[in-house]
Amino acid sequence: MRVLSVFLAAGLALAHPNHEQHEENFMFQFLTWYKTHNKVYQREEFGKRYLTFKKNLHFIKTHNAGNSSVTVALNEFADMTNEEFNGVMKGYKHIERPYIRSKNAKKGLGAIKLPTSVDWTTKGAVTPVKNQGQCGSCWSFSTTGSVEGAHAISTGNLVSFSEQELVDCAGSYGNMGCNGGLMDYAFEYVKANGLCTESDYPYTAQDGTCKSSSCTAAISTISGYTDVTSNDEDALMQAVAQQPVSVAIEADQSVFQFYSGGVMSSSSCGTNLDHGVLVVGYGEESGEKYWKVKNSWGTTWGMNGYILLGRQTGSSSGVCGIAMQPSYPTV
Numbered sequence: 001m002r003v004l005s006v007f008l009a010a011g012l013a014l015a016h017p018n019h020e021q022h023e024e025n026f027m028f029q030f031l032t033w034y035k036t037h038n039k040v041y042q043r044e045e046f047g048k049r050y051l052t053f054k055k056n057l058h059f060i061k062t063h064n065a066g067n068s069s070v071t072v073a074l075n076e077f078a079d080m081t082n083e084e085f086n087g088v089m090k091g092y093k094h095i096e097r098p099y100i101r102s103k104n105a106k107k108g109l110g111a112i113k114l115p116t117s118v119d120w121t122t123k124g125a126v127t128p129v130k131n132q133g134q135c136g137s138c139w140s141f142s143t144t145g146s147v148e149g150a151h152a153i154s155t156g157n158l159v160s161f162s163e164q165e166l167v168d169c170a171g172s173y174g175n176m177g178c179n180g181g182l183m184d185y186a187f188e189y190v191k192a193n194g195l196c197t198e199s200d201y202p203y204t205a206q207d208g209t210c211k212s213s214s215c216t217a218a219i220s221t222i223s224g225y226t227d228v229t230s231n232d233e234d235a236l237m238q239a240v241a242q243q244p245v246s247v248a249i250e251a252d253q254s255v256f257q258f259y260s261g262g263v264m265s266s267s268s269c270g271t272n273l274d275h276g277v278l279v280v281g282y283g284e285e286s287g288e289k290y291w292k293v294k295n296s297w298g299t300t301w302g303m304n305g306y307i308l309l310g311r312q313t314g315s316s317s318g319v320c321g322i323a324m325q326p327s328y329p330t331v
Helices: 002-014 017-036 043-064 080-087 100-101 138-153 163-173 183-194 233-242
Strands: 224-227 245-250 260-261 275-285 288-294 306-310 327-330
Touching: 017 183, 043 163, 100 163, 138 163, 138 183, 138 245, 138 327, 183 224, 233 245, 233 275, 233 288
Parallel strands: none
Antiparallel strands: 224 327, 245 275, 245 327, 275 288, 288 306
16 A cells, blocks of 8 residues: 555646546556556556556546447556557467368358257357457467357366467467467367367467477367358358357457457447457347457456457458457367
8 A cells, every 4th residue: 555655646746736626536546456456566556557548547547438338437448558469469360262262161051940049158169258368379379269159069068278278389380379370270280289278388478498298188079170161241150150250350440459348330440450369259239239258368358358350341351350260260
């Protein structure tokens, strides 16, 4: 408490007398947030983080005062600029592979009747939300998520698989650990080597030396993978009706950083793919069709770690590019 009092006094000393009360309110909110998220700064860093927090809080209040159906809120990333956030919290390396994807795509299933809604989180096929930390390993979490789903549906046993093994061991398949990767490349690794469980090979949020041989049970969970036809939300629906699906999206806007609820529209993001996530279902809310997406930024972000992205909005690429690069493992 003594340290917090010093911080408060320092902050108020910087404020103009006419705005002292206003500044005190900002500082109180910052210190409350600081304690809630167990933040620890070096003394010289406090001022910078406080100013960033103020700017982000202003963005949140301004956005929520508008007419958007999407709400944003303070979360553990409120002391990071958007540039800092984008530099460490994503990691999908987009590569145009149209020929390879077309060769690896499953032909259309024809005229089949799909359910009006799907949610694999209620069917025992989705593990609890994980947190990649400040490591560009989103691709590994998207990969394990879809492998976990395929394994659970096939065997009836939901197992949490190791992202760290992919970070440490899948470099020869084209991935770069905390510097990014591609889900299809990770599927290639799992097909060839199997994948350790989370408990055998726990996550550290940093690059490490490959230790897959030390796992007590490397479970070979997939026989291959399928690339869903690009820019075809009907094909994506068919795939998601079967199992959770790995996708890439653009997630570089502040509204994504602080998302807390609602169905996000295409006006909130573009199609510059930079983040790997997992589609775990689809449905409709208040007349808005959506994809239910599991993220890897912990449960304090979004809707307990999930986001709803608009579905069938008229764009072939889908909201945030969700329909551009989907793929899923086969068992």
